[in-house]
Amino acid sequence: MPEGPELHLASLYVNKMCAGVVFTGPVRKSEVSKNPDVPFTCEAYRITAASRGKEVKLTLTPMKSDDPKERVKAGQADQPMDIVIRFGMSGYFRFTTEDELPKHAHLRFYSKETPCRVLSFVDARRFGSWQPNGTWQSDRGPCVMFEYESFREKVVSHLSDRAFDKPICEVLLNQKYFNGIGNYLRAEILFRLNIPPFVPARTVLEGLESEDLSENKKPVKNETTDTKTSDGAKQKWVKGETGDLLRLCHTVPLEVVNLGGKGYDPQKTDYSDFKAWLQCYYVDGMKSIGDHNGRTMWFKGDPGPMAPKDSKSTKAKKRAKKDGHDYYTDKKKVARKRSESTSKKKVVKQETVTKTPKKEKKARTKEAGTKRRKAENSREVTAPQHEKGSTARRRKSSSAEPAAGPQRRSGRVTRQNSK
Template identity: 70%
Template sequence: MPEGPELHLATLFVNRVCEGVVFTGPVEKSEVSKCPEVPFCCDAYRIKAQSRGKETRLTLTPIKTDDDDKSKVDKNQSQQPMDVVFRFGMSGFFRFTTVDELPKHAHLRFYTNETPRRALSFVDPRRFGGWQPNGSWQADRGPCIIFEYQSFRENVLSNLSDKAFDRPICEVLLNQKYFNGVGNYLRAEILYRSQIPPFVHARTVLQGLELKDEDKKKVKAEISITESADKIKIETETPDLLSLCHTLPLEVVKLGGKGYDPQTSDYSSIIAWMQCYSVDGMKSIRDRNGRTMWFKGDPGPMAPKGKIRNVGGKRKVQKSDHDYTDSKKAKKKRTGDVTDKKPVKRKEIKNIKEEIKTSRSQRCLKRQKNDEKANDAEETKRPNIRRRGIAGTMGQNKKQVIESKTQKKAATCRKRTTKEMPKRKSSRGRNT
């Protein structure tokens, strides 16, 4: 997922490719995207990018000429600049290509005024990102960790009484109200290099930090947005948790285009820079939000109950994540398995059904035998009573008694199943 450094590198990319380029016409949106239309149309305008935390803003500025003042203004033409604020989501980035080579998931396109025509497009394969025309920075997001370090530090230390700091430090680092720009891989690197367990109470970690006058002199109030990553200077100060939230993103930006290169998608430099996130020998566990936390050693007293997974190998290069060849689909066989499991045939299924039927019939026969034995036992217990005029006893023949009982049961069952015949109305009640 793109984080603060990646969004700033995206702005550097846009400013580099759009320098001196004139765009024209309306802004075009794909039919698939559910984001709003951008109501901007101009014969000639320029694009300038700016980032703040996990947001990027494109400013569309019309180019005014002397002919525009003399001629009548078209109602459809936009005369005022417009800001379009982008949030990248999980997979958003910008591409600058020719019209014939537009990416598949280019959901917003800005066309140039040249031949052959080119287009700056916002690409988002997973569609978690989006944009807002005439938008501004979100009010719920705190100061930027890169360009507003002093206000970011003051915002955190002056609000430690907030309930948000009752949670573990690893979960608080993803709260964009206080750590605007920190994501999953940055929090792992920040906690690892500051040697703080991830599941420790956030307030206890941050209470000892203070914004001293010496620190204010070392760090500027705001770093101006530069045109190239080489001009950014990383300020040196005592490495605490908040200072690492500022210096580590600057190190990623310092990697340049290799960290964020939408043309080649080369992430080898940033993978080599990582010391904890998905690195060999590290542990991982899911926090209460379902995000994977990478760490080393003891997770801390507030760790959720779950299995801690040890990583035995390094994460593969980005190319393997998008490998859709047949070799990836092939199933792996275990070395311990000698015989392969065969699918069940239809004949075997029929045999199983017949066995079930036979077992049911056997159960019914057993029940009947048990009933007969119980009836025999009752008859033997009854005494022999002699009646006048009748020879023999009530229990002369046990088989006859059992047969008579079964006949009675069958008769009662027949009576229940057969429908009752309607009774005839008597003629006595008729009127004469």
């Protein structure tokens, strides 16, 4: 879960759980972590957190003691220390008793209580990182959620930067300008405005003002814009009642923050609210394409002129193993379907089958297939299918669309826990 909203919810979690808790001793790191040791130890200290885009900063504050000299002499900290943490693909915080330490708790802070409790930075994949005595990473821009004005100003005033030569969906992942936006947010944001993901970024952004003229408007209410969807006419995506693209880079993540703990709290691994909130990412019926960096872009409708187009585009393709495309979709509780219209261009191969789902060949991705394989081929799109279910993902191919798309349901739903 780690995109801006989850990092912020993580900071709220730390502040809530650790309020009034006194921590003690050294900060401990797991044996396997390659991140730096945190040279901090103190008889009594407190922990608070703050977030900015995709980073969380923990502040360890020594409590006053009657005898500072003794403390310092003993190697105890007397000054606060900041630790800046990035979550990678799987990081999160948990506060548990010592005997319930989660697996992969790579950085730990011990409380002074008797049944000791521990604040842990948990990170299964270990892509996360931290820096003792750290500061917000210098090349990351202002937080899209909490430094909106400066975020907006920075983008608008740097449109000549070559970084904006790329498709808008790829630029949205550039943390120098969009600190906090990640793969699900870029899909949700572009979807709300019906902006084709592979349209040149500058084209979409130029003309936007540094001042958000939609400032005082009512809160974005979310209507499922559906009425408008299908018409082939592409409506003007520049700004709607909900505001322009930059404003949505601020409001959409805040919606996730407002979903509350559910979105984040690892304790209750209940992502049902979050999944119900998603309108595009991983949603059944939406299309997906690997972007030039191999990241899956979910969207609806026209991919836009800079779409990787099979051939060489990169990872997605490279990953491609042999022939075949693969598509996958998942379903989510809330049914949302909507196939696409306008899929002009590429026609995917189609399948005629009706009932049994058939799959196709597959493609490989970098992560998975890693290293050696590469091949050629394209990626493309996805289509709908399946129904119900709740969590699960599915892959399958589908025809590109129109005619008939109704259903073919396959036989499977997904279930995850075993019986």
